Amino acid sequence: MDVTDSAVLYETIGKTALITLNRPHKRNAFEAAINQALPAALMTARDDPGVRSIVLTGAGGTFCSGFDLGSLEEGEDGTFAGRKLVLGFHEWFAGLVDLQKPVIAAVDGAAVGAGFSLxxxxxxxxxxxxxxLLPTFLSLGLVPDLSMLYVLPRLVGLAKAKELIFCARAVDAQQxxxxxxxxxxxxxxQLLDSALQxxxxxxDAPPDALGLAKTLxxxxxxxxxxxxxQFEACAQSLCGASRYHAEAVRRFLGKEGLPYPGAKLPQP
Incomplete structure (x- = not known):
């Protein structure tokens, strides 16, 4: 299945959904067209049982330059406009975070502000x-959004997250x-081919077990x-009763090899 929108390209390659932000002239900034098309693409990938993984990337040598500051609507009450905007993003952003399939971000060029969060x-x-990777929020007099305040400390530790956010400096590839x-x-x-590979x-990974593991x-x-x-015990009970587990055990005992031998990252 191929679904194409001018702002976001959606393509299935085997069992992988390739989702491409396609506003290179805007450096793939979050503006109205992407804000509408991206959630639809993510839902399509989520609901397609034939899709086992998602690769998310940006066209034109930029991943995403964050929110398009030039697209703010005039006439809204400025006191609450920012709150409304951020909560509107979270209506679909939480679905991306909790999507029960592996998501790989293939990032070239800049990922700025909310693009870094993406x-x-x-x-x-x-x-x-x-x-x-540019956490530029403080440079604009703003705080990080799209869950960066939640996710970044959990990935790098609180002190390092403060350093990156307070200093508002670029993180290069090696960093x-x-x-x-x-x-x-x-x-x-090689970026896209490596991510797709x-x-x-x-x-062939067990989709239900993987989804439960990601959720927990x-x-x-x-x-x-x-x-x-308790959550672990309930999830294990469900997975242990699955046909996938029964077949994996049969193949293991029969020395036929496991149906999912695991995944390996590409060598640098």
Whole structure:
């Protein structure tokens, strides 16, 4: 299935949905067309049982330059306009974070402000040597949004998150790798192929078990150990009764090899 919108391109490649922000003349900034098309593309990927993974990228050598400041509507009450705007984004952004399929952000060039937050919402980040992750909010007199205040400290620690946000400086590819924000750095001409090849390894992964694992991991920091133990036990009971598990056990005992041997990141 191929679904194309002028602002966001959607294509299925095997069992992977490739979603491309396609406003290069706006550096793929969040403006009205992308704000409408991106949630629709994510829902299409979520609801298609044939899609096992998602690769999210941007056209024209830029991932996403954040919110299009020139698209603010005049005449709104400025006191509440920002709140309305951010909460409007979260109506679909939470669905991306909680999407029960692996999401790989293939990031080339700049990921600025909310564009950086968008990349952080993925499970994996593949970057090129020319990537720049820019938490520029304070430079504009703003606080980070699209869950950066929640996600970044959990990825890099509170002190490092304060450093990145307070200093509002660019994070380059090697720094992103060292901080654990990115998994691999690849050449620009290999970025998309590397992300798709990695995504393809999830074709035979157990979708329900993977989805449950992602859901529980996303809540692990704010859930106490006893509660997580109960969630774990219930999830394991469901997975243990599945046909996928039964077939995996049969193949294991029969020395036929597991149906999902695991995924490997590309070598740098």
């Amino acid at each position: 990349a952080l919402a993925a499970d994996f980040m593949f970057v090129t040597p020319r990537v720049r 992103a790798l060292a901080l654990g924000l990115a998994q691999v750095v690849v050449a620009p001409e 990695f995504a393809r390894q999830f074709d 991991l996303n809540r692990s920091f704010e859930t106490d150990r006893q509660a997580m133990t």
